[in-house]
Amino acid sequence: MKSVCPIFKREFASYFATPLAYVFIVIFLFAMGAFTFYIGRFYEMGVASLEVFFGYHVWLYLFLVPAIGMRLWAEERKSGTIELLLTLPIPIWASVLGKFLAAWAFTGVALALTFPIWLTVNYLGDPDNGVIVASYVGSFLMAGAYLAISAAVSATTSNQVIAFVVSVVICFLFTISGAPLVIDFFKAWAPIALVDTVASFSFMTHFQAIGRGVIDLRDLVYFGSLIALFLGINVVLVDMKKAG
Amino acid sequence: MIEIENLTKSFGPIAAVRGIDLRVAKGEVLGFLGPNGAGKSTTMKIIAGYLSPTTGRVRIAGHDVESDLQAAQRVLGYLPEGAPAYGDMTPRQFLKFIAAVRGYSGTEAKDRAALAAQRAELEPVLEQPIDTLSKGFKRRVGLAQAILHDPPVLVMDEPTDGLDPNQKHSVRKLIREMAAEKAIIISTHLLEEVDAICSRAVIIDRGRIVADGTPAELLARSRFHNAVTLTLPATQAASAKAKLATHREVLSIEDGSEHRGLVTLTAFPRNATILIDDVSALATEEKWDVKELYAEPGRLDEVFRSLTTSDSERVRALKEGVAA
Structure with a gap:
């Protein structure tokens, strides 16, 4: 566990050493605002709730989180620093975990900076703050799941563009597996159990469940195990490259 | 270690x-x-x-x-x-x-x-x-x-x-x-x-x-090991070469091209014998106007080249190896 810390620190600092962090945060906040106020018609709805705001997180994350995750391993591979990293006396899982936590903490910073909208609803009305807290937790967990997928994909290539595109596709499949588009396709012929299983893999289903203000253990376990699974895959993928 | x-x-x-x-x-x-x-x-x-x-x-x-x-x-x-x-x-x-x-x-x-x-x-x-x-x-x-x-x-x-x-x-x-x-x-x-x-x-x-x-x-391992190189006027080169060739420990002699009236000769020894003393004595005896005289320690680049293969050879060998 001791070796996770320096990796985390280096990785987290590296976001802020380049314009990447600032560009990302500005775009993230700007897009959040644009979606919520213009497309989501936040004011016109006249409801003191952040449901619209959180509703767009799924779609924003779909593109923005792979953009954070794509560099995690692809860049190391491209610049050759992966050889340095893997010949330092730390286990691979510590590097994987340190990098993931750093990127996750970074998305956490971006998410936390959306706090003015929370202040806004509280100024304008009397929202259920419990629901809002739960939604923030859910949103953060969902970002972690997207990130774990992106990090694992990033470990397969030295090309960041490929890492980005493949991550978006895989994240998209996870996102929509609960949507009518997919479910209707299965409903026609598959048994209910299978339909439910496919639907249960959806980020949206679990995120919306948390968004209702109830943090159900099942939803936490879902996101937690998904993150653990993809971090495990990440370790295997990095280790596999040793065989040449 | x-x-x-x-x-x-x-x-x-x-x-x-x-x-x-x-x-x-x-x-x-x-x-x-x-x-x-x-x-x-x-x-x-x-x-x-x-x-x-x-x-x-x-x-x-x-x-x-x-x-x-x-x-x-x-x-x-x-x-x-x-x-x-x-x-x-x-x-x-x-x-x-x-x-x-x-x-x-x-x-x-x-x-x-x-x-x-x-x-x-x-x-x-x-x-x-x-x-x-x-x-x-x-x-x-x-x-x-x-x-x-x-x-x-x-x-x-x-x-x-x-x-x-x-x-x-x-x-x-x-x-x-x-x-x-x-x-x-x-x-x-x-x-x-x-x-x-x-x-x-x-x-x-x-x-x-x-x-x-x-x-x-x-x-x-170099064939230059203990060889003797001497530089002398071109006019004396032919006779010096003939004289050196009669020495029983000299295996062969190579000469470089003429440059400003001087020629460089290299005498290779049999069995890596030390030649420098004999050649130097010979030069004094024959009154050659020697400008430069030294024993070669050997040349690593030459050893390297004789032991290793060029990359084109290597790629060819690899391809044949794969095909076979």
């Missing part, structure tokens, strides 16, 4: 390393020579634990690289090919990161980083992002990283590649200073480097060791 047994490594159908056995003891500086693509870097990557061997084993200070990787990596300083480093960090930040990863904290981490920077002569650039540094400084950042924990075993892939003569000199000085209490492997294709710092040279070609000995032993 470093034990390599029957090491092989294949990438798909291509065998990069084909059975290397090597032991390097404390106090040795081993120069790893070979043409590009001979398997030098692959072998070093396996020693450092970045690649897994196909067969064979590697132990560093008794720790097996396969089964006890972290223990082996703790006692190893490794400079990868091209000295990769995180370009957005400054050398100070980078060395502090390495110190933290290696388990140092507080003032000890700071002191270690400062000492490594000082030994690698990085002080003037400590606060500049590594991306903006010259090639020479980048290489030395990698070097500082490798020696930060004062490891008993040091493996460096082309530590002086791309450095100017002054920088090469200071890096070699640093390696010489550390040589006594460490086991060191450096790879290079600069033959002068072997003479300058190595106590032992290993030449590998197509994944196999083709020569292993001290630089002097390798030089002794």
